[in-house]
């Protein structure tokens with residue numbers, strides 16, 4: 001049976017997302033005793049003890065469907081974010097909401113504008129949609145080129161994705177820049193600002209977009225529990241937007257899309273504000289360590305507002321990725337972002353993991369960093 005012939009042509013155009021192999025499998029394949037994974041921008045600290053406690057409690061009730069209204073989580077999120085509950089939608093990861101938005105809004109002949117290199121899922125969502133993806137190269141500093149993005153917006157643009165701070169570059173757009181962009185974009189174009197790394201940011205001119213929701217009804221903000229909250233495995237994220245848009249999102253989301261353990265864990269994790277602050281501070285030390293050490297190795301490291309750094313290598317990045325694997329260090333090579341940039345993205349790990357990553361790169365590059 002020729003399934004591909006039966007499928008929508010958009011589906012055949014998608015370049016599937018390539019996740020890393022399970023760590024255990026790599027360990028076996030390469031005969032390694034230990035592996036450190038710095039490839040998916042995960043939080044190296046596990047979930048908070050309070051989260052584990054509620055998960056252990058709630059696991060006994062898995063015979064029941066989740067609360068489809070996620071009542072307590074919505075209430076807590078609204079309080080935490082200081083926005084009306086009617087503006088929130090919780091999804092099976094924030095990524096799920098990107099798919100919903102494309103489903104709801106993009107008709108044949110319309111288009112979606114986003115930066116490149118940026119989060120790979122935007123390209124998948126655009127390709128799978130009925131419209132056309134319009135990736136716009138970042139500027140020379142690997143920041144979003146908002147003017148160039150604006151130039152690609154036309155009367156058939158439905159969605160713009162702004163990844164802030166950006167994955168994989170770690171760069172960000174400032175409050176003034178984003179504001180200027182929102183003022184210039186036609187009001188019927190939805191601007192989705194993906195703030196997956198929000199809690200890691202410490203730049204004083206980073207935009208506080210939730211304060212702009214009244215002014216820009218076309219603004220959609222995405223946040224997630226996958227990063228600083230350490231819940232990537234549970235798949236839970238959310239959007240904050242105009243309440244009427246939430247009504248449409250509610251229509252397309254599958255019932256029970258957010259499982260009961262995710263809801264309970266997210267709720268418990270929201271209360272961990274002090275822990276979140278601590279992890280952000282610890283992360284900043286990791287960013288500084290990696291940036292300084294790798295710079296002394298002769299690598300260009302982009303300034304990062306996230307929990308990862310993009311590192312340009314003086315040797316072939318794909319080969320470096322493979323050699324790092326042989327040394328038990330998994331990073332993310334840039335070609336997986338659909339670019340030919342000779343760089344790797346390294347997530348911040350625990351202190352000793354960062355040290356091991358630097359030591360492995362020193363070995364590879366045949367140089368020693370100055371400590």
Ligand SMILES: Cc1ncc(COP(=O)(O)O)c(C=O)c1O
Nearest residue numbers: 093094095119167196224226237
């Ligand atoms: C920019 C960006 N958005 C969203 C996500 C994923 O979010 P979620 O796990 O909530 O789907 C990631 C994860 O890498 C990301 O880098």
